[in-house]
Amino acid sequence: MNEKKLLDICVGGVWRPGRGEAYASVYPATGQPIAHLRAASVDDVHEAVALADDAFRRGEWAQKKPHERAWVLYRVAQMIRERAEELAQKQRLDNGKPITETRALVASAAATFQFYAAACESLEDSLTPARGDCLTMSVHEPMGVVAAITPWNSPIASEAQKLAPALAAGNAVIIKPAEITPLMALELAAICELAGVPAGMVSVLPGKGSVLGDALVRHPLVKRVAFTGGTRTGKQIARIAADKMMPVSMELGGKSPTMVLADADIDHAVNGVLYGIFSSSGESCVAGSRLFVARPLYAQFMDRLSDAARRLRVGDPADPATQMGPLISEEHRATVERYVALGLSEGGTIRTGGKRPEGKGCDQGYFYAPTIIENLSNTDRTCQEEIFGPVLVAMPFDDEDALIALANDSVYALAAGIWTRDYKKAWRIGRQIQAGTVWINTYKQFSISTPFGGWRDSGLGREKGRLGIQQYMEQKSIYWGMNAQPLPWANC
Known part of the structure; x- marks a missing residue:
């Protein structure tokens, strides 16, 4: 590779090539x-953490008034x-x-910074009820250096969702983007500097x-880790964090159920199911992959x-008409293909797809x-393991109790979708489904608020x-003492 064309990375505010490969x-x-770029090295990690800790301790950012930090975040947006x-x-x-999706992701990142700017300048600490001769207060302080480890499927949105609140809180932030998608994190860092961070x-x-x-996770000066990615990696991070007594947040895998009841509006349900699994080429943690x-x-x-799945437009991501682009890599496509082959070996049949488009x-x-894929049992591996690709397994159900049992029969519990005209039934099922997010008569809608x-295995x-x-x-x-007399215990 031509060294002159290497992208710089950002190490503690210094833009230079990494020391890795x-x-x-x-x-x-x-x-x-x-x-082309040169990856960071472990030495770069240690340098970045030391510089971040120094920048945090100088207090130029952490000691700003909340509305002053907010103004910088508004400029980022x-x-x-x-x-x-x-x-x-x-x-x-x-x-x-596809370009239509990346435009939405960029808009989401801007909205995230705007939201946390507003939250930053309006966040309140509390005066707690007095239980004695003390004024009691609960306040919050920034942690110091925090690490944000982000995935490759929606980089700019995922990075903004960690970077914006961490900066709003007054912390220094080290982003470790996915190796294969480094560009957006670098852009966000440059924008933050220009805006006044x-x-x-x-x-x-x-x-x-x-x-x-x-x-990063092991470094003693890193006080918190926010991770989005695979469950296996998340569990390893949790083990390290436990030894450090360090708080973590993790958004991990999913095998989300989407449920179409007999009284559902079919037009809405068909469109919603297609969007839930095939948008983003199925490379989404919340993909509605069990139907x-x-x-x-x-x-x-x-x-x-x-019929509708066969009509989806797969092709050039630069074309605004494209609905599905490529998978992230040749290796990942091979993984998806192996899962489809596994589904067939387990007795499944392909209703549509199952091949590379031409x-x-x-x-x-x-x-x-x-x-x-049809004719599988919910206990089959194809129905239990996250594929992270455009593969939907479809199964019939007979009654509400069976449906709830099937939907909850998973190590994952990230999201779910319910399609029905009966609002009482939707509420009843929605409350019994074990998931962090339940969509009713919609799917894959998000709000930063x-x-x-x-x-479970979908995160912490x-x-x-x-x-x-x-x-x-x-x-x-x-605790702020208001007592008129000295504390009585010493009896001075």
Whole structure:
């Protein structure tokens, strides 16, 4: 690789090449490199953490009044909007999502910074009820250096959801983006500096998670880790965090059920199910990858759903008409293909898809057709393990009790969808489903104002929401003595 063309990374406010191996960021639609950079090394991790800790202790950011930090975050939001199309195109190249989706992700990132700017300047500590001769208060303080380890499927949105509240709380932040999608984290760091975040408060360390992420999590000066990614990695982080007594938040895997009841509006349900599993090429933690349809409706619904799936437009992510782009890599596509083969070996049959699409340039990148598999049991591996691709397993159900048991029969509990016209039934089922998010007559809708996270193997803690700032702060109680006489115990 030509050293002169290497992208700089951000180490404690210093923009320079990393000390690790050189590698290329590849456009999944063509398999061609779009950027070259040198990864960070473990030495870069130690340097970034030391510089971040120093920047935090100087207090130039942490000691600003909340409204002063908020003003900088508002500027970040505005600068993202000013560069929205440029950032959306770069995000498209970074991970192959269709341009309509990357535009939405950029808008989401801007909205996240705006929301946490408002939350920052309006967040209140509390005067707690007195229980003696003391004025009692509960306040929150920034932690120091926090690490944000982010995934490759929605980089700019995922990074904003960690970076914005952590900065709003007054912390220094080190972002470890997915190795194969480093570009958006670097852009956000540059925008933060231009907006007025002091140098050293944001670092970006691209490279292998098994090396850099591990070093970050273990570092004694890292006071908190926010992680989005696979469950196996999340559990390893949790084990390290336990030894450090360090708080973590983790948004992990999912095998989310979507349930179509006999009285559902079929038009709404078909569109919602398709969007829930096949948007983002199924590379989404909340993908509605297990479909349960009431048996009397099953044949009719599956005919409609399969016909619509075959009409989805798979192809060039630069085309605004494209609904599904490529998978992230050749390796990941091979994993999806192995799962489809597993489904067939378990007795499943392919209703549609199950192969690589042809034409429209799909032979150049890592494309895979929308796939629906039937005739499996919910206990089969294909129905229990996260595939993270455009593969839907469909099963009929007979009654409400059976449906709830099937939906909850998973180690994951991230999200679920319910389609019915009966609002009482929707409420009853929704309260019995074990999941961090339940959508009723919609799917995959998000709000930065509403907490998000999972149960069981789908994660720990929550992101988003007004109190999301406090996830990046330590609570402190203050007792202010108001007694007129000395404390009686010493009897002086």
